[in-house]
Amino acid sequence: MALFSVFQTTFLLALLSLRTYQSEVLSEPLPWAPESLKVFINSTHQCLHLQWSVHNLAHHQELKMVFQIEISRIKTSNVIWVENYSTTVKWNQVLHWSWESKLPLECAKHFIRMRSAEDDAKTPEQSFWSNWSSWEEVDVQNSLGHDPLFVFPKDKLVEEGSNVTICYVSRSPQSNISCYLEGVQMQGEQLEPNVTVFNLNHVAFIRETGTNIYCKGDQGDSIKGIVLFVSKVLEEPKEFSCETQDLTTLNCTWDPGSDTGLLKQLSQSYTLFESFSGKKTLCKHKSWCSWEVAPESQEMYNFTLTAENYLRKRSVHLLFNLTHRVHPMAPFSVLFTDVSTTNATMTWKVHSTGNYYTLLCQVKLYGEGEVTQHNVSVEVDGEQLFSGLEPDTEYRAQVRCANANHFWKWSEWTHQNFTTAEAAPSEAPDVWRNVKSVQGHSVVTLFWKPLSKLQANGKILFYNIVIENLDRSSSSKFLSIPAPANGTELNLDQCSYQIHVTAHNSVGTSPASVIIVSGDPGNKEVEEERVKGTEDGFSLSWKPQPGNVTGYIVEWCDRPRGPLCDLQWKSVGPTTTSTVVSSDAFRPGVQYNFRIYGISTERVPYLLEKKTGYSQELAPSDNPQVVMSNLTSRSFTLSWKDYSIESQPSFIQGYHVYLKSKAGQCHSGSEKAVLSDDAVCCKYKIDNPKQKTFVVENLQPESFYEFLVTPYSSVGEGPHGAFTKVTTPDEYSPILIRVILPMVFCILLIMIICYLKSQWMKEKCYPDIPDPYKSSVLSLIKSKENPRLTIMNIKDCVPDSIEVLNKQEGTRKSLTETESSKPTYLYLLPTEESYSGPGPCICFENFTYNQAASDSASCGHVPVAPKAPPSQLALLTSPENLLKALEENYMNSLGEIPAGETSLNYVSQLASAMTGDKFSLPTNPPEPALCSEYKMQMAIPLGLASPPSSGSSSLSSFTLLDEGEHYH
């Protein structure tokens, strides 16, 4: 440890002595000290440019020197930068050096000084520095003007992610200045009393138009600001490539990368420099540039692409041989010659790229889903023969070429289409028929399938049909059906016919398709089998036929529910006994029926088997319409005769009858079932789909039931829709109804009859006026044998009349009113002509008759309205008018007839002597409805009848009149 201390002390002493020596040497000024130091300011770039010279250099002398430059900020002692700048100095040379300040130069004073030394490689440390030059002061603030506030740097352009220093210079230090970036106040640090700086780290790109940064004071000073432009980092061009199409122009392309996000004036430029020729061009576009190939056939090119903006420069290089970068232009003049049904020749031309260049051309032929490719070597013109083509087929040919010697890129494709010529159809049309017998004739609908494109070999123009009668060989018929028809209808008799069908195009005729329509339909009964379809179709198989069969045909309708059926068929060979029938038209839930025919060697089709099935069975969608009948207290019958099981979306296997009851008990033959709504009911199962009636038994009288009949199949049952409600009657009601109804009916009938024949009955049973001939009195008379006694005939009666008089009080009547006092006569007994049957009548006391049996109080009298005007009275001359008048006035007349105005005189024809006293007769009106009281009208000898009571007679005459109503 002591040894180490001694060694260290010795070393330090040696070092100190060396420094002392150096100081002594430096005290002598160096002959090549920097002189005439000038400082220039570039505020925009925040740069200080130094310019100086070195004197005392000999003419043509070159001296390698190092200049040490010191930069201080604010004050000379605050050195912020020291840099040694080495260069070779010549005689009389002006030297330059630049320094970029992080801080805007306007924000603070700067001081610069420098010294120099000979840059000797042998002495790594410059031990012999010249004296420092004097400090050069740089003060930009002096030239700012008198504005109260300044913000720097102006319009600064920086890269995204870099650091920026901003400052403001305030002329009034006492004001409080705030600075904002995008509305957010920045925190700065005071550099000088009137200068504050803000350091923005990792600035982000915000927008192309720059970011406003502004400062404002709190004393109403104006706002000052700057715009900071932040650029995204300029990317290096990618995928730089050059090529030529014609060996005269090079087209260079590149990917410029992401945009720098600067205004157009600030965005990058691209320069293309070729080092061999030394040429340079400024590209007008961001991603490509054209370069004229040198006429002196320069083969090698070394390009430098430079992308440059204010902040960055990026370069990429590319060295290539021109002949290796030939991208031929697309071939042209593509033509087809000698186009036949199966062959064609294609020719094309290529653009010339020099006499010694050979092109490799690639030819592709597209047709009928196939692609064939050929490679052809071409110098000027290309040619390619296509063979094995299909007739009447459009092909698409395309060709492209590339440099055969140095492959660079294929040219663009050139396309051209051509169509081969037509040929006669190669196959006979596939023909099938549908035969219907109508009124002794056969209606044969002939169908054929259009030939495929490969079979038709051209456009089918028409179909020829030859119908040959096999029974009468001499008879044949010819039809021509224009395309695109695919069938025709023939009306044939019961003979057998051989039908030939051929298809024709513009070139020729197809082979004939022959089918026999037999006169004997031979529709044997074939049992229908069920098949199960899948999404792929129906898999059908049938038993092979023992005899010679030329093939089989499966026939079905694509739309069995449609009116046109859309008959389809499929032909298979004689050795095939199964096939899969598929069709896009097959729909789930539709029943399809298939018929399999065998084709005999005589080409006669005969039915072999029938199949039916669904491509997919669906649950029944509808329930049958059920009719209920035979409702008793214990049972009822359900029937759904109209339900068609053939039109259902699946094979109906039977029916379920659901019965809901309050009791919830299920009898034998049914089982309990829980419905989707958790309701419990009894379910009866009918296994036979053809059974469409069902008797629901074992019911309770006077009970409420609900039932539902729904079909079921292998995939489910029909919907559980609305149940039908039914209430059973009580047990006795039917019996009662059977008894009571007829009884009621009979009673009603009797009542109606009695009502209708009441008059007759009355007459027969209890007449109002007994028939005198039937009277028992007659027997008495007869027994006395008194021939004088006769029965009075009504014809013999002389009718009485009523004279109605208006008795006017003479003092109050005018002369004109006297006319109305004429008496009016009412004929009390109708004549035969005027009699109109029963009805209201007027009854008066007839003194002709004895009234021994009369009820004096009940005889009505005519209530003549006392106040009736004369005209009304005149109307009373007829019985109807009279009654009307009576009805109108009677009620009033009873109480309020003024006395002495009107009088009614009864004039009896038999007592005419009494008529002189007109006013002595009672004028009581009769009561029309009450007048039917019977009065004995038979003239009876006094001896037999009791004498009439005058009191009662008198009473009968005046009963209905008050005392005051009598006129005398």
Next chain:
Amino acid sequence: MKVLAAGVVPLLLVLHWKHGAGSPLPITPVNATCATRHPCHSNLMHQIRNQLAQLNGSANALFILYYTAQGEPFPNNLDKLCGPNVTDFPPFHANGTEKTRLVELYRIIAYLGASLGNITRDQKVLNPNALSLHSKLNATADIMRGLLSNVLCRLCNKYHVAHVDVAYGPDTSGKDVFQKKKLGCQLLGKYKQVIAVVAQAF
């Protein structure tokens, strides 16, 4: 100088083709003859009023479009950044004679036309995507050109004034971007204020 070449000089050439660019135009004595290239319409004053009304009607929208396009702090500091503090703006006296008013109108429109040219040029660089602003600026400049022509016709026909001294606003080409934005905003604020007074005066 670029601004002069791009904005003001062509304007002067168009407006004062007979006398060359940039020369000040003194008021012609009343008795001096004056001629225009095209015949003037008989209803010049009506057209002038209509054009003034048109400018007055669109001035505020133009002002709003402008300061909105400049971004913060302009929309929220209109008084400090867009106040009508244009010192050398030509005066206008609404109570003067028609001739005086027309001469003053001529000076104002000439001043505004040149300034609008500068603003349009600056905004096409600084806000290349503000197409509606560009459109509005161009439309306003078009109306001003027509108005200037009509005013000159009126002055020439009725008052035999062929030359009017005009002054132009400051050249913004050497200014920093923020200052360009601010000067444009101030000018448009002043324009909005003045055009209302002028339109009312006619």
